[in-house]
Amino acid sequence: MSDEMPDFSNVKSGSSSTATKIYEVVAGDSLSKIAKREYGNANEWKRIFEANRDLLKDPDKIYPGQKLKIPPK
Amino acid sequence: MIRKSLYAALIAAAVALAACGKKEEPPKPAAAPAPPPLQAPVAAPAGVTVSTISLGKAIGADKKVSATTDAFGKSDTFYASIDTTGAGTATLKSKWTYHKDGKVALVKEDTQTIAPTGPATSEFHLSKPDGWPVGDYQVEVFVGEKSAGVKKFSVK
Numbered sequence: 750m751s752d753e754m755p756d757f758s759n760v761k762s763g764s765s766s767t768a769t770k771i772y773e774v775v776a777g778d779s780l781s782k783i784a785k786r787e788y789g790n791a792n793e794w795k796r797i798f799e800a801n802r803d804l805l806k807d808p809d810k811i812y813p814g815q816k817l818k819i820p821p822k
Numbered sequence: 823m824i825r826k827s828l829y830a831a832l833i834a835a836a837v838a839l840a841a842c843g844k845k846e847e848p849p850k851p852a853a854a855p856a857p858p859p860l861q862a863p864v865a866a867p868a869g870v871t872v873s874t875i876s877l878g879k880a881i882g883a884d885k886k887v888s889a890t891t892d893a894f895g896k897s898d899t900f901y902a903s904i905d906t907t908g909a910g911t912a913t914l915k916s917k918w919t920y921h922k923d924g925k926v927a928l929v930k931e932d933t934q935t936i937a938p939t940g941p942a943t944s945e946f947h948l949s950k951p952d953g954w955p956v957g958d959y960q961v962e963v964f965v966g967e968k969s970a971g972v973k974k975f976s977v978k
Contacts, residue, residue: 754927755955762930764946767885768938
């Protein structure tokens with residue numbers, strides 16, 4: 750009885766902004782992973798690190814729940 | 823004698839009760855902790871409002887759609903470009919739905935939290951590797967939990 754409504758489970762989505770975005774770190778994240786997702790390039794992790802120097806001392810240490818500023822692309 | 827002391831006890835009790843009712847009278851040093859200030863909004867709309875929602879098949883570096891449309895092809899990517907004004911932190915949400923014969927299916931929901939310092943443009947986009955079903959769709963944009971507008975479109 751699923752009344753032939755289409756399956757949308759494989760829909761891919763994305764978002765971006767000209768404004769700084771706020772991203773909440775989840776388990777398994779790294780700055781390069783976030784950079785890859787946000788900018789399409791893992792090597793841009795330094796931009797995120799620089800924008801969050803007030804919060805991050807070591808680019809290899811980010812924690813779930815931290816809210817990072819993601820500068821616009 | 824007993825009656826006299828009973829009266830005395832009653833009067834004492836009455837005085838004590840009256841004193842209780844005047845708690846605000848004696849000025850006290852403000853030792854009690856101040857009530858907490860209004861909670862700072864975490865991801866709530868703090869002065870950020872949506873001015874325009876546009877749909878298109880492509881966007882530029884400014885996140886605006888190159889050409890607005892409400893008719894898409896099966897292999898197109900849907901872009902919703904959202905202009906906002908104001909500054910603060912706000913969570914934008916896009917809720918994409920498919921409509922057929924009075925029934926509604928959720929296509930996708932997506933959010934992004936932005937911290938603009940002035941006018942900004944944000945976008946959400948969707949694609950479907952095996953192509954979009956033909957029919958009617960809509961996207962509703964929210965700022966926080968509040969709807970900021972709806973755009974209807976179709977796939978032909």
